Amino acid sequence: MTQVNFDKELDARGLSCPLPILKTKKALNDLMSGQVLKVVATDPGSVKDMQAFATQTGNPLLSTAEEGKAYVFFMQKK
Amino acid sequence: MEMQALRTPPAAATDAALDRAINERIDVLLEQRLEAKLAEIKAAKTPSMTIIATKGTLDWAYPPFILASTAAALGWNVSMFFTFYGLELLKKDLRKLKVSPLGNPAMPMKMPMGPKWFRAIGWNIPNVVQSVIPAYEAFATKMMKKTIKNNGVAEIAELRSLCLEAGVELIGCQMTVDLFGYKRAQFIPEVKEYVGAATFLPMAKDADVSLFI
Numbered sequence: 001m002t003q004v005n006f007d008k009e010l011d012a013r014g015l016s017c018p019l020p021i022l023k024t025k026k027a028l029n030d031l032m033s034g035q036v037l038k039v040v041a042t043d044p045g046s047v048k049d050m051q052a053f054a055t056q057t058g059n060p061l062l063s064t065a066e067e068g069k070a071y072v073f074f075m076q077k078k
Numbered sequence: 079m080e081m082q083a084l085r086t087p088p089a090a091a092t093d094a095a096l097d098r099a100i101n102e103r104i105d106v107l108l109e110q111r112l113e114a115k116l117a118e119i120k121a122a123k124t125p126s127m128t129i130i131a132t133k134g135t136l137d138w139a140y141p142p143f144i145l146a147s148t149a150a151a152l153g154w155n156v157s158m159f160f161t162f163y164g165l166e167l168l169k170k171d172l173r174k175l176k177v178s179p180l181g182n183p184a185m186p187m188k189m190p191m192g193p194k195w196f197r198a199i200g201w202n203i204p205n206v207v208q209s210v211i212p213a214y215e216a217f218a219t220k221m222m223k224k225t226i227k228n229n230g231v232a233e234i235a236e237l238r239s240l241c242l243e244a245g246v247e248l249i250g251c252q253m254t255v256d257l258f259g260y261k262r263a264q265f266i267p268e269v270k271e272y273v274g275a276a277t278f279l280p281m282a283k284d285a286d287v288s289l290f291i
Contacts, residue, residue: 053152
């Protein structure tokens with residue numbers, strides 16, 4: 001997978017909709033513009049939901065990858 | 079030069095031609111500008127949602143709070159209006175919310191423990207039997223809470239506080255507070271106001287999404 005430098009990591013494994021999104025939103029609040037958040041989730045719905053969240057909020061989703069049973073997202077704060 | 083050119087042709091014919099030309103040009107420009115302006119207004123507007131929450135069971139507590147908290151995370155303005163049994167969702171203590179498969183044929187009754195094959199069994203218990211088992215509702219509620227926990231689904235209290243944290247406005251229906259004899263002290267102090275339909279409807283009119291749950 002693509003190696004991305006990140007400033008904060010969020011472990012959302014085991015959480016169901018809508019918690020991964022809500023926790024992502026909260027974690028982004030602590031970042032400065034341009035900083036990158038790494039999110040690890042296991043909810044299969046989070047793949048589409050993170051994309052929709054990125055489009056709606058304007059925070060770019062740098063990458064999405066599947067690692068074993070988890071999904072890894074890198075999102076940059078706008 | 080231009081002034082002269084405008085004056086030379088016969089007046090009546092020119093006016094008509096000129097009017098036509100101007101109108102055609104206006105139509106073209108208006109369409110272009112209107113589209114750009116509308117897109118600009120749409121982009122600048124913060125989306126908004128209003129929800130009417132009418133149900134007070136553990137299962138039906140989820141849809142309004144899931145949608146409200148998610149919309150707030152997307153940056154939308156959200157207001158929730160709690161009426162009838164939905165008022166239960168404003169109570170300080172949410173642990174008393176219950177669910178019952180009795181008279182609820184769509185609700186799968188499954189066990190949240192034991193091996194996979196056991197969990198997969200759908201227990202089809204006739205209503206007449208359900209109604210006579212003591213504490214059946216409490217049992218079903220306990221099972222559902224366990225399933226919720228097993229699946230990493232948030233508790234209602236957590237979703238509600240996430241909503242409040244994100245600025246979702248919780249509004250109570252005054253009429254049903256009176257109708258059911260609730261005391262305001264039973265509800266969380268974060269409830270913004272207690273109002274009637276006439277206050278809620280104008281909010282719903284201006285919202286992009288309005289849901290009745």
